[in-house]
Amino acid sequence: MMRFNIGKDILPHEYKGAIFNHESASRLRWVKGAFSIMFVIFVARTLQLGLQSNDYRKYNSFDAQIESRADIIDRNGVVLAKSVKSGNIKLYPPRVKEKDINNVANIIHEIAPMDYSVEDALALIRTGRRGVYIKRNANEEQIKLIRQAHKKYDCFEIEQFTQRRYPQRNVFAHVIGFSGKDEGLEGIEMTYDKYLRENKSPLRLSIDSRVQNIFHEQLTIAMNKYRARGAMGMLMNSSTGEMIAMVQIPDFDPNNINAIPVNVRRFKLMRDNFEMGSIFKIFNTALAYENGLQNKDYKIDEPLMIYDKYGRRAMRKPIDDVASFKRDVVKKGGHRTLKAPEIMLHSCNVGSARIALDLPDGAQKEFFERLNFNKALQLEFGKTERAITYKTWGPTERATASFGHGIAVTPMHLLLGVNAMTNGGIYIYPTILKRNIGAVRGERVLSADISAKLRNIMFHIAEETTAKKARVKGIEVGGKTGTAEKRGADRYVDKNRNVTVFTGIFPVSAPQYVILIMLDEPQGTKESGGWKTAAWNAVPTAGAILDGIMPLLFE
Numbered sequence: 001m002m003r004f005n006i007g008k009d010i011l012p013h014e015y016k017g018a019i020f021n022h023e024s025a026s027r028l029r030w031v032k033g034a035f036s037i038m039f040v041i042f043v044a045r046t047l048q049l050g051l052q053s054n055d056y057r058k059y060n061s062f063d064a065q066i067e068s069r070a071d072i073i074d075r076n077g078v079v080l081a082k083s084v085k086s087g088n089i090k091l092y093p094p095r096v097k098e099k100d101i102n103n104v105a106n107i108i109h110e111i112a113p114m115d116y117s118v119e120d121a122l123a124l125i126r127t128g129r130r131g132v133y134i135k136r137n138a139n140e141e142q143i144k145l146i147r148q149a150h151k152k153y154d155c156f157e158i159e160q161f162t163q164r165r166y167p168q169r170n171v172f173a174h175v176i177g178f179s180g181k182d183e184g185l186e187g188i189e190m191t192y193d194k195y196l197r198e199n200k201s202p203l204r205l206s207i208d209s210r211v212q213n214i215f216h217e218q219l220t221i222a223m224n225k226y227r228a229r230g231a232m233g234m235l236m237n238s239s240t241g242e243m244i245a246m247v248q249i250p251d252f253d254p255n256n257i258n259a260i261p262v263n264v265r266r267f268k269l270m271r272d273n274f275e276m277g278s279i280f281k282i283f284n285t286a287l288a289y290e291n292g293l294q295n296k297d298y299k300i301d302e303p304l305m306i307y308d309k310y311g312r313r314a315m316r317k318p319i320d321d322v323a324s325f326k327r328d329v330v331k332k333g334g335h336r337t338l339k340a341p342e343i344m345l346h347s348c349n350v351g352s353a354r355i356a357l358d359l360p361d362g363a364q365k366e367f368f369e370r371l372n373f374n375k376a377l378q379l380e381f382g383k384t385e386r387a388i389t390y391k392t393w394g395p396t397e398r399a400t401a402s403f404g405h406g407i408a409v410t411p412m413h414l415l416l417g418v419n420a421m422t423n424g425g426i427y428i429y430p431t432i433l434k435r436n437i438g439a440v441r442g443e444r445v446l447s448a449d450i451s452a453k454l455r456n457i458m459f460h461i462a463e464e465t466t467a468k469k470a471r472v473k474g475i476e477v478g479g480k481t482g483t484a485e486k487r488g489a490d491r492y493v494d495k496n497r498n499v500t501v502f503t504g505i506f507p508v509s510a511p512q513y514v515i516l517i518m519l520d521e522p523q524g525t526k527e528s529g530g531w532k533t534a535a536w537n538a539v540p541t542a543g544a545i546l547d548g549i550m551p552l553l554f555e
Contacts, residue, residue, distance in 0.1 A: 093131075190259075204433065206432055232325075238511040275404060280407070355402060423505075482503075
């Protein structure tokens with residue numbers, strides 16, 4: 001009979017009559033023993049991993065950590081940004097065994113030959129210091145050597161990390177920007193941060209590093225030659241909107257971001273507004289054609305005073321750039337009047353203002369809104385500053401806007417506006433990524449017929465007037481210059497400081513590229529006779545750049 005005792009096994013040892021099976025008991029003892037052995041091994045291994053977890057992180061997880069950010073490459077595959085293995089190497093002298101001292105000393109010398117001779121390394125080991133850094137920011141080969149040495153001598157440690165490196169250094173500084181420990185902080189690194197963190201495939205840009213380098217070299221020369229405060233340049237494919245070059249001087253080395261002044265980091269091509277001067281005559285001439293004023297004769301041989309609707313002077317002084325036209329046009333047998341195309345060709349402010357005052361009310365405002373001059377541009381590679389335009393469009397505003405004064409736009413606004421005027425009339429939204437064949441985002445803002453007429457005028461400007469120094473053998477270049485005096489903090493014009501601009505298109509018959517060159521506060525030189533207008537600095541700079549890049553663009 002079975003007895004049940006509360007709190008004890010169902011089959012208590014007191015059960016009488018049970019049959020004891022020795023074979024089963026033996027198997028149970030074997031299983032129990034095997035389980036005990038496995039348990040001991042498991043506990044030992046767990047302890048081992050716990051004790052070695054630091055080494056595991058330092059020596060075995062490095063490769064996975066490195067893959068956290070994709071490369072950035074140019075349109076031809078040249079690496080512009082890359083994550084590389086790096087680390088700080090530390091030595092623990094007390095761990096070095098006596099029999100290994102000479103070998104360890106040789107390794108230290110090999111890793112840091114400029115810091116440690118073999119004798120210095122031996123002295124360091126014998127100090128018995130708890131731990132000392134022997135190499136910071138070690139490269140991949142040095143890390144590999146230390147890994148192998150650590151396995152054998154157990155006296156090194158690697159504080160591993162990844163470094164974002166920029167092989168092109170200053171040349172792509174403002175375009176690529178830089179990243180911090182966990183995220184992109186400026187430029188492409190910030191704009192495409194999500195892609196760079198989540199993908200292994202490189203981010204391929206539309207920029208051509210060969211062209212970019214030529215821009216960088218010539219803009220640096222120009223800034224020094226003309227003692228300018230800064231120099232900027234861009235090149236864009238006229239039909240695809242691909243940015244081929246974007247350079248701003250002064251620049252910085254993104255490999256050493258702690259040394260970068262904040263004001264140098266600002267990407268002025270996108271974020272600063274400038275009055276662009278006579279470049280705006282391209283837009284004014286387009287308006288003349290749109291409103292049927294292209295064949296009207298405008299008097300250009302006397303100053304123009306602007307009056308308000310009550311007959312009062314609306315400006316402190318008249319527009320008076322007439323002396324040069326009397327000298328260059330009238331005395332050479334020309335007329336005292338010019339038509340709209342001639343006014344743009346000779347860059348006449350008086351003539352431009354007269355055209356603007358002839359335009360229907362609201363025409364300029366609507367035209368500039370067509371070109372997005374009334375808003376910030378939200379582009380795929382960043383946001384521009386909002387252009388500064390007039391709130392009211394009285395006679396003074398209309399007159400001065402016609403030759404690029406009073407309205408300030410970013411260089412990017414200007415580049416896209418000029419491109420729309422000359423590529424057949426389509427406003428193309430730019431991209432910093434290499435585009436495959438497919439639809440391009442754009443909208444018509446001007447008729448193809450007027451666009452062709454503007455191109456023809458720009459060709460004659462490059463052949464006959466202010467843009468002659470931008471000509472390049474073997475290809476037809478069209479261009480327009482602009483010089484604008486800067487304003488001080490009080491918003492009044494400072495005649496001692498100006499901005500000079502050249503914008504060009506090529507080939508003229510069917511533009512494939514549009515270029516923009518700017519110099520900020522250039523000074524006159526002996527060669528220029530002290531003149532500091534665009535024809536003497538921005539134009540020859542553009543010519544030098546075009547001469548260098550043509551073989552690359554049409555190879």
